[in-house]
Amino acid sequence: MMNIAVAQSGGPTCVINASLVGVFKESLKHPEIDAIFGSVNGIEGIIENHLVDLKSIILTNYDMELLRQTPSTVLGSCRYKLPDWREDEEVYKKIAATLKQRNIGAFLYIGGNDSMDTVNKLSEYFSQIGLDIKVIGIPKTIDNDLCITDHTPGFGSAAKYVATTMHEITRDSIVYSIPSVTIVEIMGRHAGWLTASSAVLHSMGETAPHLVYVPEAEFSIERFLTDVRQEMSKHKAVIIAVSEGIEVPEGVQSGVVDNFGHKYLSGIGKHLESTVRTEIGCKVRSIELNVMQRCSSHLGSKTDIDEAEEIGAAGIRCALSGETGKVLVFRRIEDVPYTVVIETADAGDVANQEKFLPKNYINSAGNNIRRFALNYFLPLIQGELDLIMDNGVPKHFAIHESVLK
Numbered sequence: 539m540m541n542i543a544v545a546q547s548g549g550p551t552c553v554i555n556a557s558l559v560g561v562f563k564e565s566l567k568h569p570e571i572d573a574i575f576g577s578v579n580g581i582e583g584i585i586e587n588h589l590v591d592l593k594s595i596i597l598t599n600y601d602m603e604l605l606r607q608t609p610s611t612v613l614g615s616c617r618y619k620l621p622d623w624r625e626d627e628e629v630y631k632k633i634a635a636t637l638k639q640r641n642i643g644a645f646l647y648i649g650g651n652d653s654m655d656t657v658n659k660l661s662e663y664f665s666q667i668g669l670d671i672k673v674i675g676i677p678k679t680i681d682n683d684l685c686i687t688d689h690t691p692g693f694g695s696a697a698k699y700v701a702t703t704m705h706e707i708t709r710d711s712i713v714y715s716i717p718s719v720t721i722v723e724i725m726g727r728h729a730g731w732l733t734a735s736s737a738v739l740h741s742m743g744e745t746a747p748h749l750v751y752v753p754e755a756e757f758s759i760e761r762f763l764t765d766v767r768q769e770m771s772k773h774k775a776v777i778i779a780v781s782e783g784i785e786v787p788e789g790v791q792s793g794v795v796d797n798f799g800h801k802y803l804s805g806i807g808k809h810l811e812s813t814v815r816t817e818i819g820c821k822v823r824s825i826e827l828n829v830m831q832r833c834s835s836h837l838g839s840k841t842d843i844d845e846a847e848e849i850g851a852a853g854i855r856c857a858l859s860g861e862t863g864k865v866l867v868f869r870r871i872e873d874v875p876y877t878v879v880i881e882t883a884d885a886g887d888v889a890n891q892e893k894f895l896p897k898n899y900i901n902s903a904g905n906n907i908r909r910f911a912l913n914y915f916l917p918l919i920q921g922e923l924d925l926i927m928d929n930g931v932p933k934h935f936a937i938h939e940s941v942l943k
């Protein structure tokens with residue numbers, strides 16, 4: 539008999555808890571697994587031996603259904619960078635001590651490319667010291683920037699929110715007779731996947747978003763103003779999607795960075811808004827979708843939620859088959875009918891790398907998304923959950939603060 543530990547890490551998505559459900563449900567099917575521990579605040583919980591017994595927290599199928607519709611990380615998260623174990627072993631010793639003390643045979647880490655760095659380093663370290671604990675990565679990120687996998691859990695729901703919100707903003711923007719510009723700032727760091735997903739509206743006959751700016755295309759304010767003027771000559775209300783990660787003039791971003799050296803990106807929308815106001819002088823509004831795009835589970839994609847659960851379950855099967863240092867990935871077989879299979883990749887090939895929007899998805903002017911690229915996005919945003927409501931509001935599953943303290 540062995541126990542397993544699972545943790546959630548990095549920036550939230552709508553479906554990280556669905557992956558936790560996958561890990562939990564699958565573990566219950568295997569008699570060789572006894573306790574299922576949840577680590578509080580990602581790897582920090584393992585370092586500090588702060589684990590909770592998930593079997594005493596997730597009690598029923600109803601709880602699991604609620605978890606599937608609860609955004610973010612029910613166990614808390616972290617952005618913790620492990621040092622190189624060859625240079626600094628202290629923290630690794632603490633991790634190994636917790637896992638040994640709790641008789642943990644497999645550790646599953648649900649996270650993005652930074653978390654896969656943890657999976658890679660830990661599995662290397664355990665092999666080095668001859669400790670037989672399997673370490674497996676379950677992908678997640680709204681940025682969709684993980685290498686090897688076709689897409690990441692969390693992206694489809696965020697894309698569905700972005701497209702839906704953009705659609706609603708479009709309706710709101712066209713009510714007045716005066717010309718206007720609306721700029722929507724979308725997350726995604728250095729990758730334009732999420733911003734590009736707003737273009738799925740074109741498949742419904744919408745002309746909006748009229749301009750789409752992603753970090754993978756060159757950006758200049760002069761070119762931007764020319765584009766806006768051109769679109770204003772065709773449309774009364776111009777709607778623009780802009781990625782938080784496009785190149786911006788010095789001083790627009792705060793310059794603050796996290797433990798992995800990633801900049802906190804925010805502010806390009808406001809900057810472009812004031813540029814349009816000064817240079818063009820029309821009605822202009824900017825909207826930063828901010829954390830809503832990664833926690834709006836009321837608009838979660840059922841495809842995304844189901845896949846997140848399946849890939850969590852596959853993580854347990856992978857660990858039980860004796861693998862370690864692996865990340866579960868999706869390989870797309872077909873767009874229509876949409877078919878994917880789950881495979882494994884080496885964590886070292888996924889860690890700390892970014893997958894960018896293919897150049898051929900972007901039009902030659904570098905200011906919109908080509909129609910054929912929508913085939914990539916559309917299957918990922920299909921389906922909705924039949925939400926469990928409470929007083930007219932979607933119900934969530936939460937672990938009491940005192941347990942997580």
Ligand code: F6P
Nearest residue numbers: 548549550680681725726727803
């Ligand atoms: O993890 C992805 C992400 O949501 C990015 O899109 C965004 O730039 C970043 O996280 C924000 O980080 P934080 O949650 O630390 O503010």
